[in-house]
Amino acid sequence: MNTANGTNSANSVNALWHNHAHMPTMPGREHRIVRGAGAYVYDDAGRELLDVPAGLWFANVGHGRAEIADAVHRQLSELATYPVFGDFCNPRAEELADRIAGLVPVEDAKVFFTSGGSEALEAAVKLVRRYWQLTGEPARQTVITREGGYHGLHGFGTSIVGVPAFREGFGALLPGALTVPAMDLAALEAAILAHGPDRIAAFLCEPVIAGGAGVVPPADGYLTGAQELCREHGIVFMLDEVVTGFGRAGSMFAAERYGLRPDIMLLAKGLTSGYLPLGAAVAGGRVAEAFWAPGSPHVFQHGLTYSGHASACAAALANLDILEREDLVGRVRSREGRLLEALLPLREHPLVADVRGGTGLMAAVALRGHDVAEEVAHAVVNEGMLMRVTGGDALQISPPFVIGDEDIDRIPVAISAALSRVSGRRSRAAAPSSRETPALSDTAP
Numbered sequence: 478m479n480t481a482n483g484t485n486s487a488n489s490v491n492a493l494w495h496n497h498a499h500m501p502t503m504p505g506r507e508h509r510i511v512r513g514a515g516a517y518v519y520d521d522a523g524r525e526l527l528d529v530p531a532g533l534w535f536a537n538v539g540h541g542r543a544e545i546a547d548a549v550h551r552q553l554s555e556l557a558t559y560p561v562f563g564d565f566c567n568p569r570a571e572e573l574a575d576r577i578a579g580l581v582p583v584e585d586a587k588v589f590f591t592s593g594g595s596e597a598l599e600a601a602v603k604l605v606r607r608y609w610q611l612t613g614e615p616a617r618q619t620v621i622t623r624e625g626g627y628h629g630l631h632g633f634g635t636s637i638v639g640v641p642a643f644r645e646g647f648g649a650l651l652p653g654a655l656t657v658p659a660m661d662l663a664a665l666e667a668a669i670l671a672h673g674p675d676r677i678a679a680f681l682c683e684p685v686i687a688g689g690a691g692v693v694p695p696a697d698g699y700l701t702g703a704q705e706l707c708r709e710h711g712i713v714f715m716l717d718e719v720v721t722g723f724g725r726a727g728s729m730f731a732a733e734r735y736g737l738r739p740d741i742m743l744l745a746k747g748l749t750s751g752y753l754p755l756g757a758a759v760a761g762g763r764v765a766e767a768f769w770a771p772g773s774p775h776v777f778q779h780g781l782t783y784s785g786h787a788s789a790c791a792a793a794l795a796n797l798d799i800l801e802r803e804d805l806v807g808r809v810r811s812r813e814g815r816l817l818e819a820l821l822p823l824r825e826h827p828l829v830a831d832v833r834g835g836t837g838l839m840a841a842v843a844l845r846g847h848d849v850a851e852e853v854a855h856a857v858v859n860e861g862m863l864m865r866v867t868g869g870d871a872l873q874i875s876p877p878f879v880i881g882d883e884d885i886d887r888i889p890v891a892i893s894a895a896l897s898r899v900s901g902r903r904s905r906a907a908a909p910s911s912r913e914t915p916a917l918s919d920t921a922p
């Protein structure tokens with residue numbers, strides 16, 4: 478039974494189950510964020526913290542935008558939502574689908590809405606497998622992904638994730654997943670030929686690998702080479718722009734920056750900047766035609782109660798208005814060099830293994846091990862910043878697009894100060910607190 482203050486009366490433990498977290502050691506470790514404004518968030522101790530990861534890569538237009546709240550309020554007051562099942566729909570979902578179709582570099586795009594990125598992946602994989610069934614190649618079921626790739630953790634997402642720790646311990650997963658090294662075109666071609674192109678449904682990749690491997694920009698020519706291999710072997714080319722979409726990588730979509738025309742694109746996060754949950758699987762004409770061509774008898778038998786949720790779509794429309802009106806994508810592009818240059822000197826520190834970035838406001842400072850990364854992420858709060866560990870050992874640097882130049886420059890200063898504190902403590906071999914070196918580490922993408 479829970480008491481009025483939200484704690485469980487039997488053992489005084491809050492019932493909230495944190496994601497990717499070790500719950501027995503959680504009491505006392507919780508870091509509660511209560512408010513946000515621009516590039517800052519505020520915790521329940523009243524501290525102002527620069528939101529360096531933008532939540533989970535989503536707070537692109539910044540926190541506390543009244544314009545989005547007002548748009549959602551208007552929509553909620555008029556009609557919270559109405560499903561887009563069968564012949565029902567709602568105008569916000571139609572409006573947003575057309576707006577997305579007009580933005581994406583996907584031929585004759587059709588938009589299937591979900592509530593987030595994981596659901597977009599599940600919809601896309603079912604769609605592509607069904608497409609091959611209908612076009613007379615039912616053996617094409619395998620989806621190739623890359624080591625370090627992360628596309629969500631629902632059923633198929635867990636089966637294809639390129640981070641082994643996220644696949645283990647669940648028993649048998651879904652068949653039809655093949656993982657290849659991340660930046661090796663020869664290995665991709667060899668895998669296609671060894672497996673048999675006529676058994677491969679799709680190749681799926683992130684343009685810049687985000688959480689799974691801790692921000693890894695593409696090797697020169699890799700993405701266009703992979704796209705060509707897909708075309709050559711008839712494989713559907715699926716691009717996961719859940720993180721990179723809507724400006725994060727310095728262009729509206731990373732596909733534009735790298736000269737890609739995917740057959741299917743996955744979107745979420747920046748679509749609403751996190752104001753409400755929303756994702757989409759965007760299918761180009763090649764795949765959608767099987768279901769959309771005049772006279773086609775086929776129905777894509779997939780549905781979600783909240784697909785095209787009107788209030789979430791209203792949030793997305795207001796978010797896109799801000800993104801365009803304030804040219805925030807241009808702002809990201811013009812700051813990417815500054816961010817990387819500011820971070821690069823950190824490479825000199827003995828606890829830093831690598832600094833990666835240079836593609837939009839996406840960077841990572843890789844540290845020498847997960848425990849060090851956790852300690853630094855914790856210590857940096859004292860410097861007025863919130864950071865998180867991604868890819869096992871890296872600090873995720875992906876601030877809201879509205880971050881000021883002085884704040885960009887403050888990020889390495891804060892990391893340096895935290896590194897000094899951590900290395901000082903380590904060299905004194907002082908006994909660390911349980912939060913600072915967790916006995917059982919939490920891992921997250």
Ligand SMILES: Cc1ncc(COP(=O)(O)O)c(C=O)c1O
Nearest residue numbers: 593594595627628629719720745
């Ligand atoms: C590249 C990528 N794809 C898909 C997902 C899954 O999205 P969601 O958590 O909204 O289900 C994520 C989440 O971090 C992601 O980073």
